[in-house]
Amino acid sequence: MAQTPTLAEESGSTPFSSSQSITLRIARYNPQHDSVKSFMEFQIPYEKWTTVLEAILEVKKHFDHSVAVRYSCRQATCGSCGMIINGKPRLACFTKISELNSNVITVEPMNNFPIIRDLAVKFDRLFDTHHKIKPYLIRNDTEITTNTKEFLQSPEELEQYIQFSNCIKCGLCNSACPTMATDSSFVGPQALAQAYRYVADSRDKGKDNRLKIIDDSHGIWRCHFAGSCSQVCPKGVDPAMGIQLLRGYMLGFRS
Amino acid sequence: MANQDENKEGIGGMINPRRYGIERVAYLLMRLSGLGLLAYFIGHIYETSSILKGQIGWNEFLAITQTNAGHAILAIVIAMCVFHTVNGIRVMLGHGGVGVGKPARPDYPYIPASQNIRHKMGIYSAIILAAIAMMYGLAVMFGE
Amino acid sequence: MRESIIMKIHYGTALAAIALVAVHILMRLTQGFAESLEYDSVIANYKFLPYAGMLEIILILLSIHGFNGLRVILLELKQGQRYEKAVSYGCVAAMITLIAYGSRTIIMVNTGMT
Numbered sequence: 212m213a214q215t216p217t218l219a220e221e222s223g224s225t226p227f228s229s230s231q232s233i234t235l236r237i238a239r240y241n242p243q244h245d246s247v248k249s250f251m252e253f254q255i256p257y258e259k260w261t262t263v264l265e266a267i268l269e270v271k272k273h274f275d276h277s278v279a280v281r282y283s284c285r286q287a288t289c290g291s292c293g294m295i296i297n298g299k300p301r302l303a304c305f306t307k308i309s310e311l312n313s314n315v316i317t318v319e320p321m322n323n324f325p326i327i328r329d330l331a332v333k334f335d336r337l338f339d340t341h342h343k344i345k346p347y348l349i350r351n352d353t354e355i356t357t358n359t360k361e362f363l364q365s366p367e368e369l370e371q372y373i374q375f376s377n378c379i380k381c382g383l384c385n386s387a388c389p390t391m392a393t394d395s396s397f398v399g400p401q402a403l404a405q406a407y408r409y410v411a412d413s414r415d416k417g418k419d420n421r422l423k424i425i426d427d428s429h430g431i432w433r434c435h436f437a438g439s440c441s442q443v444c445p446k447g448v449d450p451a452m453g454i455q456l457l458r459g460y461m462l463g464f465r466s
Numbered sequence: 467m468a469n470q471d472e473n474k475e476g477i478g479g480m481i482n483p484r485r486y487g488i489e490r491v492a493y494l495l496m497r498l499s500g501l502g503l504l505a506y507f508i509g510h511i512y513e514t515s516s517i518l519k520g521q522i523g524w525n526e527f528l529a530i531t532q533t534n535a536g537h538a539i540l541a542i543v544i545a546m547c548v549f550h551t552v553n554g555i556r557v558m559l560g561h562g563g564v565g566v567g568k569p570a571r572p573d574y575p576y577i578p579a580s581q582n583i584r585h586k587m588g589i590y591s592a593i594i595l596a597a598i599a600m601m602y603g604l605a606v607m608f609g610e
Numbered sequence: 611m612r613e614s615i616i617m618k619i620h621y622g623t624a625l626a627a628i629a630l631v632a633v634h635i636l637m638r639l640t641q642g643f644a645e646s647l648e649y650d651s652v653i654a655n656y657k658f659l660p661y662a663g664m665l666e667i668i669l670i671l672l673s674i675h676g677f678n679g680l681r682v683i684l685l686e687l688k689q690g691q692r693y694e695k696a697v698s699y700g701c702v703a704a705m706i707t708l709i710a711y712g713s714r715t716i717i718m719v720n721t722g723m724t
Contacts, residue, residue: 390686393686393687394685394686394687394689396689397686426614427612427613428613428685428694429689430613432613432614432616432682433682433685462621
């Protein structure tokens, strides 16, 4: 009987032939029946180019298939494999074991996100706050009704927001943010940076609307420019810059 | 438990200054100095009200503050005041979008423009000025 | 009140307080620290109306800035409608109490009611 290939078999990773190995500590926690998080340790051989995600998939393939991890593209594009790696939020597919300079790699689910199981976390709130700031162009007219049929934009105007459109919604910024560590109602750096992305877009006319949305007691003013969000962003979005520039509109430094 | 459900880092995560560089240290010091200064301010208002008790009352209270411990506390207050002021100006400028860099197409390895040397210098200046002010305060108080 | 207005007040009170507190501290240092704290010297300061006025302004500025800062920290620590209302009203009440208590000292000494 032909067997459907398992997830690990699909990955088709070549067995690591290196003599080097690390101890991979994986956090295990199932909110359905566990009261506390525990860790499982695995000895994993690695090459210079082996990523943390590949090491986790090696565990799934050869040791314990029940480890829950979310991943997809393996090239820092889908934003699925965010997790805490040796204490900092990082993308597992974008973090090489060799660059961590440690013989022990500890992987845990991202902070400030509810845990589904093990390393997989819920993104509902991130998507809700992202949606809340209206992540689309707001205009009264459309391309269809105007004569030009398109909204022209100069390269300089594009530069104002293109950096912020690189966001892959991986949630690392929200995991690193000190306000998010205690404030369940805070909009968060991801959504605030996206608010700036649309406010700074010359085609958009929804600035006042968005500024009103983020101007509440758990909105933009709860950012204290600690900058941890920018330090962990794997796409160079620099949410801290976007948030401060956005606040510049509210303080009258920008118009 | 809500905190466990949301997997929040909590206060420990918020105040941990070790993972994200000097910016996070400044964030913690700003909070601590703010709380410390508010506590001192309340104490100062209470302390100065002793003048209503006349010269004896004033001198009694002054004697409490003019001990070694009192001077040490005042020196810490001076340091907190200077740090909170200098770093506060830096943060305020940053909040207005001043000195946080300009948006540009990011290139690998994606060094964030907002975490630039100007702001780092601002933080180090705040710490150094606070230390100098504290030492000056100690010299004035213990020098007399 | 909108949060942006509250935070603009927060920044404004900070900037104004920096200037006035600097004058307040310089007054201690120019007179000599110990001499400036002597009873007669302090009374003379309070009785000098512009200085007493400045102390009153500092009192108001720092109370607003300090208790709003405390409100911000407390709002970030815990959430919930009742808690947040209690924090906001509590901080306003504490601010008013402190201003009233400090003003009482300034007014009574300035008018010679000691």
